[in-house]
Amino acid sequence: MKLSILKNELNEAIQNVSKAISSRTTIPILSGIKVDVTFQGVTLTASDTDISIQTFIPVEDDRQTIVQVERPGSVVLPAKFFVEIIKKLPSQDVEIEVKEHFQTFLRSGTTDIQMVGLDPEEYPVLPSIEENQVITVNGDLLKTMIKQTAFAISSNETTPILTGVLWNLSEGNLKFVSTDRHRLASRTADIQADPDIRFTNVVISGKTLNELSKIIPDQNTMVDIVVADNQVLFKIDRVLFYSRIYAIDRAYLLSREDKTNxxxxxxxxxxxxxxxxxxxxxxxxxxxxxxxxxxxxxxxxxxxxxxxxxxxxxxxxxxxxxxxxxxxxxxxxxxxxxxxxxxxxxxxxxxx
The missing domain is CATH 3.70.10.10 (Proliferating Cell Nuclear Antigen)
Structure with missing residues (x-):
């Protein structure tokens, strides 16, 4: 694998996918970012099994050459080092070359860095989601709805269902609800959606939604949302954001927390x-x-x-x-x- 890529484009993509990296993972391969290179562009993937984020960098965009691919291939690079080193490179162009045993070389200006990569074949496959139910929500509205409900989730991990926000959609009305038993926050919005598309009792982690908010741009970007049995997929420009859905148990809605002010x-x-x-x-x-x-x-x-x-x-x-x-x-x-x-x-x- 060998390519040259604009540093700013690579850095932005890395910053987005790195939000799915967990510092507490017990699976070594998930501490890395998977890099897949084809003659069409570069795909970066990161996951902690609960959420997965993937972003694509095309070879060209708006008549600007972003990536020059000499040899396609794949590698998994240690996220902590990869994230920090790319934004500190001196030149606007970065050359990446992977040799035998996944030894990876980064070159930028006068800087030459060697990294030990991992076998991409060991990296988990992203979930496959049938796009039968797709809704489109204005990004600014989605961020506002998250902001106005996610604060009321529980921080008590012994009742994980309360650490998420409950989503319901019926006849184009989208409703978010969160509670930690002592308080409740609710936000509704009418969206442009097929009236036949509906879902109930979909619970998505508050932490996941807060990370999603950081990725959504501020320029009224539209977000496609695909809801499946146990996964939800958010499509934002060239970013795919997968999240696991909690199974709801109404008994958990009466869990306890003890802090008082x-x-x-x-x-x-x-x-x-x-x-x-x-x-x-x-x-x-x-x-x-x-x-x-x-x-x-x-x-x-x-x-x-x-x-x-x-x-x-x-x-x-x-x-x-x-x-x-x-x-x-x-x-x-x-x-x-x-x-x-x-x-x-x-x-x-x-x-x-």
């Missing part, structure tokens, strides 16, 4: 609300807030302040509606400018 909220007769927190070590903080409108009976309620702050960070609206049905009933938060988002936080029972 308790804040108390009390409605006042003058139409304001009082928010307070106290600590046996630090003392007490009290804040009075004006409200635009208040209806209903007086209320005192305690909740996790972190959960409320997480919601406020992702609500893209100046004013919010906060609804209560009782001191031990869920707190409902909705933006006032649209009805596509819904957030729910469970209160805490306190002694006073």
């Amino acid at each position: 308790i804040v108390r909220l009390q409605t006042k007769e003058d139409g304001t609300i009082e928010i307070s927190s106290s600590s046996s070590e630090l003392g007490r903080v009290t804040e009075q807030l004006d409200v635009k409108e208040f209806n209903g009976d007086p209320l005192r309620i305690a909740f996790n302040s972190k959960y409320m702050l997480d919601v406020l960070k992702v609500v893209e609206c100046e004013n919010i509606f906060i609804g209560f049905t009782g001191a031990m009933s869920p707190i409902i938060i909705k933006p006032t400018e649209h009805v596509s988002s819904l957030h729910l936080i469970l209160p805490y029972r306190t002694t006073n």
Whole structure:
């Protein structure tokens, strides 16, 4: 295998696929990036078995020559070293040559580097997905939906189903839901999709979705999404992003987490609300807030302040509606400018 390639194109492709590399893999071959070279271009692949990312660099793009292939072939190169060394090479062109026993040589300007490659035949084959159900979503919308729900997933790995975001699609309405048992975030959007295409109870890892967000460009790129029985495929320009789907077990939706950052909220007769927190070590903080409108009976309620702050960070609206049905009933938060988002936080029972 021997080729010459533009460094910037190679570096961008490596940065994308490297998001699938796990530092804790027990399979040595998965600590590398697979490089496949043909006379059509270069394909890079990385995987940690849960997610796999593949990107293609064509020989030419917009009449610019990107890759010059002298001899096709394949090799798996150690990701940690490969990722770091490419972006530090001095020249805009990189020559890569693989010789016997997968000894790999990188040349750029006056720099000459030797790497020990691995046998590409040992690399796992990417999942085969039948593209029977394909939907197309605006990339900016998809990133917003992920941002407004993924924060509410659980960090407790003993209940893996809660570390993901639940997807449902019906009649062109796409809905994301996440919960860690103490709070819930929901976001819906109408998309252009065949009304016959629908799926329910598809759960995708929150970590995976956050990595996906980093790959989606900001220029209103359209993302094709293919949903199969146990895999979902995202197509973004020249990048293929595969993710395993969790099997949902509704019993897991009642898993427990124990962290608390308790804040108390009390409605006042003058139409304001009082928010307070106290600590046996630090003392007490009290804040009075004006409200635009208040209806209903007086209320005192305690909740996790972190959960409320997480919601406020992702609500893209100046004013919010906060609804209560009782001191031990869920707190409902909705933006006032649209009805596509819904957030729910469970209160805490306190002694006073």
